[in-house]
Amino acid sequence: ALLSGIIAIFSKKGMTTHNISGSVYYWSMIVIGFTAFGIAIPKGNMFLLMIGGFSTYMTLTGIRFLTFRKNSPARFRPIDFCFVVLGLITLIVPTWYFTQIGWGRIGGFAIVFLVFGLFLLSMLVGDLKNSTKLSTYPKVWFLRMHISRMMAAFIATVTAFLVQNWQSDPVFIAWLLPTVIFTPVIIYFQKQLNPKKKNRPTLGLHE
Template sequence: MYKAILLFHILAGTVALGSGLLAIFAAKGRKNHNRSGRTYELSMYAVALSALLLSSLKFNPSLLAIGVFALYLTYTGKRALFYFRLRETYTPGLQDKLPSLAGLLTGLLMIGFPIAQILISGKLFVPVLAVFGLVLLGSSAGDLISFRKPDLFRPGNKAWLLKHIGMMGGAYISTVTGFLVNNVQIGQQWLIWIGPTLIGTVLIARSTMQWRQKLQLTPPKPGFAKEKATVV
């Protein structure tokens, strides 16, 4: 069973890498982007869920973290697109808050686990898992804060499109990281873990700035974004 799930995980990851790349370079909002984006979304769910199954059969904290991370980013990225397309005021429910609560708890565990390992073993190492935990913790906490701001969930908030780009891009980074970690071995393995995040974050920030200009949005303010420009 483990080998069968692993094979499925690898195949789903391959599809996610390919379809995600197509979605990145396809014209946003067009048929090719929508189709490749949908394939990417489904394949990412398959990657995340199979990672959770694999880590439950053979405990692997890194694989477990990547699975939860990818699942959270993919879901919230797709959900952001739903908020972007609102036609009437929306009140966030359990389907919105539960993933963020799960992300918050997982982020805390991802931070605590490597720190506990260092304290118990007495050996100092780069706590890569804690780095991703901090990212997940900050993102999920930010989402929970956003749910307390009704103005963000009114029609015409184009800032959600930027959220969609950031979350889906983050999910793609997690897939690239998983691929490299399992196929590239170097002396300082932590560089393989952190490298895609550093490069990907710069690229996402650049894309976000470009789309902010296209959408004619003002620079972000504390508490995510309060832009309420009319959708054109």
């Protein structure tokens, strides 16, 4: 997932390399996400559940926005509401669990959960608000959403890789460093896709 994600970001849109690497990344993340649920729930690992749910939601909706762009008129379907429910479970279950055991017992991870949780919550609320207005948005809007969601999923990929290979002190540094680094990249691509811009980026975009 990490390698195919890097290739997808830096390959030209519409080209075979980008399409293949993007497909490999998508299916890798889906497998990782659902196997994370299978491991996290029996073991009670709420942080694995959180990162698995976050990355899976971003990956699924990232591709859905690409589908919306190609289909007219775009509209929310039952599967899209199922994705929202998946995201809500990712938030509700850890929140309930941490409340039961006491937030003070998880130390620096509370900051991690707060950042990822608020980010995911904003996505869920935004998707529900946009669910009835999709047909009114221009195609470039869907492309911006596709990029931001797939990049957010890639942030989760890098985060998972980093925390497995680097023990930082305090612990939240390793968890949040990829977000700090790659969020400006998301902003950059979205600005480049502003309808008023004459030049459009050719990196990391599906056609």
